[in-house]
Amino acid sequence: xxxxxxxxxxxxxxxxxxxxxxxxxxxxxxxxxxxxxxxxxxxxxxxxxxxxxxxxxxxxxxxxxxxxxxxxxxxxxxxxxxxxxxxxxxxxxxxxxxxxxxxxxxxxxxxxxxxxxxxxxxxxxxxxxxxxxxxxxxxxxxxxxxxxxxxxxxxxxxxxxxxxxxxxxxxxxxxxxxxxxxxxxxxxxxxxxxxxxxxxxxxxxxxxxxxxxxxxxxx
Amino acid sequence: xxxxxxxxxxxxxxxxxxxxxxxxxxxxxxxxxxxxxxxxxxxxxxxxxxxxxxxxxxxxxxxxxxxxxxxxxxxxxxxxxxxxxxxxxxxxxxxxxxxxxxxxxxxxxxxxxxxxxxxxxxxxxxxxxxxxxxxxxxxxxxxxxxxxxxxxxxxxxxxxxxxxxxxxxxxxxxxxxxxxxxxxxxxxxxxxxxxxxxxxxxxxxxxxxxxxxxxxxxxxxxxxxxxxxxxxxxxxxxxxxxxxxxxxxxxxxxxxxxxxxxxxxxxxxxxxxxxxxxxxxxxxxxxxxxxxxxxxxxxxxxxxxxxxxxxxxxxxxxxxxxxxxxxxxxxxxxxxxxxxxxxxxxxxxxxxxxxxxxxxxxxxxxxxxxxxxxxxxxxxxxxxxxxxxxxxxxxxxxxxxxxxxxxxxxxxxxxxxxxxxxxxxxx
Amino acid sequence: xxxxxxxxxxxxxxxxxxxxxxxxxxxxxxxxxxxxxxxxxxxxxxxxxxxxxxxxxxxxxxxxxxxxxxxxxxxxxxxxxxxxxxxxxxxxxxxxxxxxxxxxxxxxxxxxxxxxxxxxxxxxxxxxxxxxxxxxxxxxxxxxxxxxxxxxxxxxxxxxxxxxxxxxxxxxxxxxxxxxxxxxxxxxxxxxxxxxxxxxxxxxxxxxxxxxxxxxxxxxxxxxxxxxxxxxxxx
Numbered sequence: 001x002x003x004x005x006x007x008x009x010x011x012x013x014x015x016x017x018x019x020x021x022x023x024x025x026x027x028x029x030x031x032x033x034x035x036x037x038x039x040x041x042x043x044x045x046x047x048x049x050x051x052x053x054x055x056x057x058x059x060x061x062x063x064x065x066x067x068x069x070x071x072x073x074x075x076x077x078x079x080x081x082x083x084x085x086x087x088x089x090x091x092x093x094x095x096x097x098x099x100x101x102x103x104x105x106x107x108x109x110x111x112x113x114x115x116x117x118x119x120x121x122x123x124x125x126x127x128x129x130x131x132x133x134x135x136x137x138x139x140x141x142x143x144x145x146x147x148x149x150x151x152x153x154x155x156x157x158x159x160x161x162x163x164x165x166x167x168x169x170x171x172x173x174x175x176x177x178x179x180x181x182x183x184x185x186x187x188x189x190x191x192x193x194x195x196x197x198x199x200x201x202x203x204x205x206x207x208x209x210x211x212x213x214x215x216x217x218x219x
Numbered sequence: 220x221x222x223x224x225x226x227x228x229x230x231x232x233x234x235x236x237x238x239x240x241x242x243x244x245x246x247x248x249x250x251x252x253x254x255x256x257x258x259x260x261x262x263x264x265x266x267x268x269x270x271x272x273x274x275x276x277x278x279x280x281x282x283x284x285x286x287x288x289x290x291x292x293x294x295x296x297x298x299x300x301x302x303x304x305x306x307x308x309x310x311x312x313x314x315x316x317x318x319x320x321x322x323x324x325x326x327x328x329x330x331x332x333x334x335x336x337x338x339x340x341x342x343x344x345x346x347x348x349x350x351x352x353x354x355x356x357x358x359x360x361x362x363x364x365x366x367x368x369x370x371x372x373x374x375x376x377x378x379x380x381x382x383x384x385x386x387x388x389x390x391x392x393x394x395x396x397x398x399x400x401x402x403x404x405x406x407x408x409x410x411x412x413x414x415x416x417x418x419x420x421x422x423x424x425x426x427x428x429x430x431x432x433x434x435x436x437x438x439x440x441x442x443x444x445x446x447x448x449x450x451x452x453x454x455x456x457x458x459x460x461x462x463x464x465x466x467x468x469x470x471x472x473x474x475x476x477x478x479x480x481x482x483x484x485x486x487x488x489x490x491x492x493x494x495x496x497x498x499x500x501x502x503x504x505x506x507x508x509x510x511x512x513x514x515x516x517x518x519x520x521x522x523x524x525x526x527x528x529x530x531x532x533x534x535x536x537x538x539x540x541x542x543x544x545x546x547x548x549x550x551x552x553x554x555x556x557x558x559x560x561x562x563x564x565x566x567x568x569x570x571x572x573x574x575x576x577x578x579x580x581x582x583x584x585x586x587x588x589x590x591x592x593x594x595x596x597x598x599x600x601x602x603x604x605x606x607x608x609x610x611x612x613x614x615x616x617x618x619x620x621x622x623x624x625x626x627x628x629x630x631x632x633x634x635x636x637x638x639x640x641x642x643x644x645x646x
Numbered sequence: 647x648x649x650x651x652x653x654x655x656x657x658x659x660x661x662x663x664x665x666x667x668x669x670x671x672x673x674x675x676x677x678x679x680x681x682x683x684x685x686x687x688x689x690x691x692x693x694x695x696x697x698x699x700x701x702x703x704x705x706x707x708x709x710x711x712x713x714x715x716x717x718x719x720x721x722x723x724x725x726x727x728x729x730x731x732x733x734x735x736x737x738x739x740x741x742x743x744x745x746x747x748x749x750x751x752x753x754x755x756x757x758x759x760x761x762x763x764x765x766x767x768x769x770x771x772x773x774x775x776x777x778x779x780x781x782x783x784x785x786x787x788x789x790x791x792x793x794x795x796x797x798x799x800x801x802x803x804x805x806x807x808x809x810x811x812x813x814x815x816x817x818x819x820x821x822x823x824x825x826x827x828x829x830x831x832x833x834x835x836x837x838x839x840x841x842x843x844x845x846x847x848x849x850x851x852x853x854x855x856x857x858x859x860x861x862x863x864x865x866x867x868x869x870x871x872x873x874x875x876x877x878x879x880x881x
Contacts, residue, residue, distance in 0.1 A: 247790040274795060322799075331817070495724055495773060513745065514695070579696075580752055604730045608743075616774070616778055645801060
């Protein structure tokens with residue numbers, strides 16, 4: 001008998017890819033420092049019991065989904081890649097469908113810094129100041145080869161050889177300039193990072209390893 | 220893998236003797252960079268430079284009187300021209316003086332080109348004025364062909380003129396969108412980018428790239444036209460006039476747009492010439508200077524077109540000028556497609572050319588003005604000196620002349636009407 | 647006028663490939679230049695579409711004012727002002743390109759500047775738009791323009807100490823030799839760990855289902871009670 005065609009009823013249980021443990025949602029209620037600190041373990045309203053154990057962690061997952069689907073970029077177009085970024089933002093290739101319509105002018109309101117264009121030594125100071133002004137959670141996308149590694153200006157005396165020399169980068173999008181489809185692919189990779197809680201930001205309450213482990217993690 | 224032994228270092232050229240610069244400055248009668256008497260000696264206001272002013276003009280700008288304030292429209296701002304910093308001295312909302320600070324995108328292209336072969340230079344100049352890449356490549360191609368002593372075949376010249384006019388059309392279309400965007404209208408920019416995407420997909424069919432085309436070679440162009448390019452060109456040409464009309468109708472008679480551009484930034488002809496402004500900005504002030512007519516290059520002496528001017532010289536005139544030029548360019552493209560001959564598209568030129576020692580100057584009409592290249596060859600594979608004159612850079616000098624007396628909000632609007640591109644300004 | 651090197655070298659190099667039109671066209675200009683500026687000109691040369699001559703650096707303002715104001719010359723537009731460095735033991739040159747309606751050739755004025763004391767009068771009094779040109783020439787080449795009201799760096803930071811476009815400012819041949827090379831671990835291949843990508847590179851992109859219901863390459867199902875998931879699942 002030939003193998004059944006896969007239908008919704010006879011598919012096996014989804015198994016995560018090899019090498020990585022499944023996404024676990026451990027029971028963190030037992031080791032909550034705040035509870036211990038304020039000695040609330042015995043309090044009837046201290047801690048969460050039963051069904052409520054599930055809600056904060058699910059809320060984190062939902063919050064990550066919300067963050068991923070409405071990443072607001074900072075308007076930081078430096079050079080030619082900025083034009084392709086604008087082209088990605090306008091009607092033909094539209095990243096508004098991914099929630100990234102408002103290019104915020106103020107870094108205080110932005111989530112992701114898409115460094116689009118060549119970073120020069122004179123501009124490095126203002127750009128790092130912008131990065132530092134962005135509140136967490138924030139991510140950085142290095143768009144184009146100039147920000148990845150200095151690109152075609154490899155020997156120049158005034159080009160920073162890659163924006164990762166001055167700030168941490170989450171996604172590198174190569175190209176000179178990358179096609180809008182390429183930038184969209186990079187942003188979708190960033191969505192994956194956001195949902196898996198990888199990247200350059202840390203939660204301000206450290207609840208332990210509540211995410212998939214990844215060898216490249218620095219935290 | 221090269222290992223760098225810290226003991227044997229190639230000395231960093233940045234570590235030059237600062238006494239040399241101080242000596243030069245003292246000899247020229249300029250103040251030393253760090254004046255004696257403390258950091259703020261002679262500079263008694265809290266201002267944006269954290270060092271004493273070095274020049275007369277700087278002292279003029281950064282000395283505040285009663286009620287004046289320095290506002291920094293910094294390198295990152297919502298206006299879409301790139302990284303330019305304008306230090307604006309305001310009294311209330313009225314601009315009193317303006318100091319543009321440039322160099323946030325200076326990539327050292329001229330220096331890099333001195334170490335590159337002539338063909339590589341044509342790729343280095345692409346990201347200069349990134350909205351008019353074809354023009355950026357056309358001028359060096361002309362200069363190198365003069366140095367090497369060849370002419371491109373006629374079909375190549377026609378293809379060059381064709382892509383150059385296409386580039387002009389989408390660049391002017393983008394200017395319309397950016398001007399409206401800086402004034403506050405968010406829709407025209409979308410239409411400009413739709414138009415740009417159409418043209419740029421067409422150009423990617425012929426050159427392989429959407430933006431920094433790398434299409435020109437010394438002695439011709441890289442690829443011939445192909446079916447996809449011609450089919451897209453036909454489709455686009457069928458629709459372009461009505462698209463331009465549609466975009467125009469949205470903005471040109473718009474009351475808000477007119478209110479914010481008519482009478483703003485008025486530049487008279489002699490003023491513009493003295494400042495070195497060229498291109499549509501100069502023609503909008505009434506001076507009929509078009510390099511394609513004044514010093515014809517490529518096949519422009521065989522094509523028929525008018526040099527249009529406007530009389531008013533304000534932002535509205537600069538906007539109307541660009542619309543008129545879009546229509547001129549469409550007319551030119553029609554003539555080019557009628558007259559294009561068959562033939563090869565690239566002369567037989569070796570990969571690394573070694574022109575005889577000499578000097579050459581090639582100037583083209585870019586959407587922003589006169590873009591020119593001055594190249595000196597010493598007989599070797601690299602140019603000895605490669606100098607680009609960018610029109611946006613020189614047009615920016617009009618800003619300190621036009622701004623005083625206007626409101627802060629008009630700063631960006633007037634600047635957008637000059638259509639500077641920071642890649643060209645900072646090289 | 648005796649310094650005119652006529653179009654002979656140009657003709658030899660270009661003759662069979664470019665049609666010459668300029669000698670007739672530039673002749674009027676050369677005669678006029680000799681007339682008005684005879685003593686200042688050195689090394690007049692013409693090609694088919696450019697006339698160039700050399701002057702001494704100290705005379706720029708007078709020469710350019712004559713070129714601009716004389717009714718027969720009327721070079722009203724300064725197209726370009728560039729600086730050239732001819733080597734550490736040679737001189738600088740400031741090159742002006744001018745345009746006139748009356749003469750179809752570009753005019754190139756080359757002003758010689760001494761390298762030890764690189765000073766030359768400013769032409770911002772003649773054309774205001776030369777300000778940015780001169781600032782750039784000062785920034786990149788170190789040429790001081792006397793009388794310029796705003797001679798400060800325009801591209802580099804104000805505290806930058808070198809003049810990048812001089813011939814003795816050398817870019818490293820290989821980016822790997824520059825002092826900042828290899829700072830970024832991504833620039834050192836020995837730090838690259840490609841083992842993470844083994845699965846992605848070897849796995850097919852299409853989902854595959856084996857008869858036993860497993861995915862290919864997946865580890866066999868674990869026994870109950872061994873994983874963290876089992877530990878945390880409520881009993």
